[in-house]
Amino acid sequence: MHRIILTIALSLAICTTGAAQDDLLVIDLPTVLQLGGANNLTIQQSILKQEEAHAKFLKSREWWVPEIYAGLAIDRLWGSAMNGDGRFFTDVTRKSLWGGVGGEGTWNFAQGIHETQIANLEIQAAEYATRAERNDALLETIDVYYDFISAQLSHAAYEQLVEQNEVLIEQLKVQVDAGLRYQSDLLLAKSNHNHLKVSMLDAKMSQSASASELMRLLNLNEVYSLEAGDQLLPLELESVADRLVVNEDLFQKQHSIQSAQYSLQVLETERKYIRTRIWMPEMKLGGYTSLFGDIPTPLYPTQVATASVMWNIPLGQLIFNGESKQVEARIAMQQLHIDQLKSTTNAQVRGAEAILTGATEQLQLAEEGRNLGSEVLKQCMQRQEEGTVVPFELMQAQENYIQAQLDYLRAVAKHNKAQYKLHVIKGNDL
Numbered sequence: 001m002h003r004i005i006l007t008i009a010l011s012l013a014i015c016t017t018g019a020a021q022d023d024l025l026v027i028d029l030p031t032v033l034q035l036g037g038a039n040n041l042t043i044q045q046s047i048l049k050q051e052e053a054h055a056k057f058l059k060s061r062e063w064w065v066p067e068i069y070a071g072l073a074i075d076r077l078w079g080s081a082m083n084g085d086g087r088f089f090t091d092v093t094r095k096s097l098w099g100g101v102g103g104e105g106t107w108n109f110a111q112g113i114h115e116t117q118i119a120n121l122e123i124q125a126a127e128y129a130t131r132a133e134r135n136d137a138l139l140e141t142i143d144v145y146y147d148f149i150s151a152q153l154s155h156a157a158y159e160q161l162v163e164q165n166e167v168l169i170e171q172l173k174v175q176v177d178a179g180l181r182y183q184s185d186l187l188l189a190k191s192n193h194n195h196l197k198v199s200m201l202d203a204k205m206s207q208s209a210s211a212s213e214l215m216r217l218l219n220l221n222e223v224y225s226l227e228a229g230d231q232l233l234p235l236e237l238e239s240v241a242d243r244l245v246v247n248e249d250l251f252q253k254q255h256s257i258q259s260a261q262y263s264l265q266v267l268e269t270e271r272k273y274i275r276t277r278i279w280m281p282e283m284k285l286g287g288y289t290s291l292f293g294d295i296p297t298p299l300y301p302t303q304v305a306t307a308s309v310m311w312n313i314p315l316g317q318l319i320f321n322g323e324s325k326q327v328e329a330r331i332a333m334q335q336l337h338i339d340q341l342k343s344t345t346n347a348q349v350r351g352a353e354a355i356l357t358g359a360t361e362q363l364q365l366a367e368e369g370r371n372l373g374s375e376v377l378k379q380c381m382q383r384q385e386e387g388t389v390v391p392f393e394l395m396q397a398q399e400n401y402i403q404a405q406l407d408y409l410r411a412v413a414k415h416n417k418a419q420y421k422l423h424v425i426k427g428n429d430l
Contacts (some may be wrong), residue, residue, distance in 0.1 A: 025224035039219035046130040051150040053126035057119035063112030066105025073098040100290020110277035125262035132255035138430040146413040150212035156198035253427030356418035362411035373401035
C-alpha cells in the first residue's frame with residue numbers, strides 16, 4: 001500500500017505540458033527524501049536485514065516447544081536374525097506393524113535461553129543499523145540533489161549570459177559596419193561568446209551526471225528528464241553559534257554506535273553462555289501410545305515414556321579454552337570498532353561545523369558580490385545600448401557576475417549539506 005501511494009505521488013509530480021515533455025519529472029527536496037526513503041536499494045536492504053533478525057528471534061523462541069509425531073511403521077525381515085544371547089537363527093521371517101502418536105522434547109536450557117537473548121539483542125542492533133544506513137543513504141541523496149540543482153542553476157545563469165552576449169554581438173556588428181567600432185571588438189565578443197557556451201555545456205554535463213546519480217539513488221528505472229522545482233535557498237536547521245559538545249551523550253545519539261554497542265552485548269552474551277553452559281543440564285522427555293504387533297493382526301496396545309537429565313561437559317573447553325579466547329578477541333575488536341566510530345563522529349562534527357561556519361561567511365560575501373555584480377552588469381548593458389562602454393569592460397562585468405553567481409550557489413549548497421549533516425549527528429532522523 002505504501003509503495004502504491006508513492007507511485008501515485010510520483011505520477012502526480014510528472015509534468016505533462018505536452019507530448020514532447022511527458023518524460024519531464026519535476027522534483028523538490030521533500031519529494032527526493034520521500035522517494036529516497038521508500039525506493040533506495042540500500043535502505044530496502046537494511047530493512048530486510050532487520051526483518052531477518054526478527055525472524056531469527058522468533059526461531060530462537062522455538063527451543064522449548066516439543067515435537068509431536070504420528071504415523072505408521074512397518075518392519076519386515078527375511079534371512080537370519082541374532083537372538084539376545086548371541087545365537088543365530090536362519091530362515092527367519094519377521095514382520096511387525098506400528099501405528100500411533102507421540103511426542104518428544106529436548107530442552108538445552110543454557111543454549112535456548114542465551115540464543116533467545118542473543119536474537120533479541122541482534123534485533124536492536126539491526127534496528128539501529130537500519131536507521132543509520134537510512135540516514136547515510138538520504139544524506140548522500142541530499143548531497144547529489146544539491147549538486148544537481150546547483151548545476152541546473154549554473155546552466156541557467158550561463159544560458160542567460162549567452163543570450164545577452166548574442167545581443168551584444170549584434171549591436172557590435174552594427175557599430176562595426178557603421179565604422180564606430182573596431183573589428184577586434186567584435187571578434188573579442190564572439191570569442192567570449194564561445195567561452196560562455198563551453199562553460200554552459202560544462203554545467204549541462206554536470207547537471208546530467210548529477211541527474212543520473214540521483215535517479216540511481218532514487219531507484220527510478222524509467223527514463224526521466226529531471227528538473228529541480230524549488231530554489232536553492234539557505235536552510236537554518238542548526239545554528240552556527242551552537243557548537244556541539246562531543247561527549248558520551250552525543251555518542252549515544254549516533255545510531256551506528258548504538259548498533260555497535262548492541263553487537264558488543266551479543267558477544268558478551270556468547271561469552272557468558274560459554275562459561276555457564278557446562279553447569280546447566282539438557283533434559284529430554286518423550287513418549288508415545290500405539291498399537292504394535294503382527295501384520296495385520298494381532299495388534300496390542302503399547303505405551304512408552306522416556307526421561308533423562310544430562311550434563312554435557314566439554315573437556316576440550318576446560319583444557320584449552322579456545323572458544324572463549326576467540327570470543328574475547330572478537331569483543332576486543334568490537335570495542336575497538338566502537339572507539340573508531342566515536343573518533344569518526346568527532347571528526348564529522350568538527351568538519352561539519354567548520355564547513356557550516358565557512359559556508360555561512362561565504363554566503364554573506366557571495367550574496368553581496370552577486371548583488372554588486374548584477375548591478376554592474378545591468379549598468380554596463382545600459383551603457384552598451386548608449387554606445388559608451390568598452391566591450392572588454394562589458395565582458396569583464398559578465399565574467400564577474402557569473403563568478404559571483406557560482407560562488408553563491410556553491411556556498412548555499414555547502415551550507416545546506418552541513419546543516420543536514422549536523423541535524424543527523426544530533427540524533428535526528430531524516
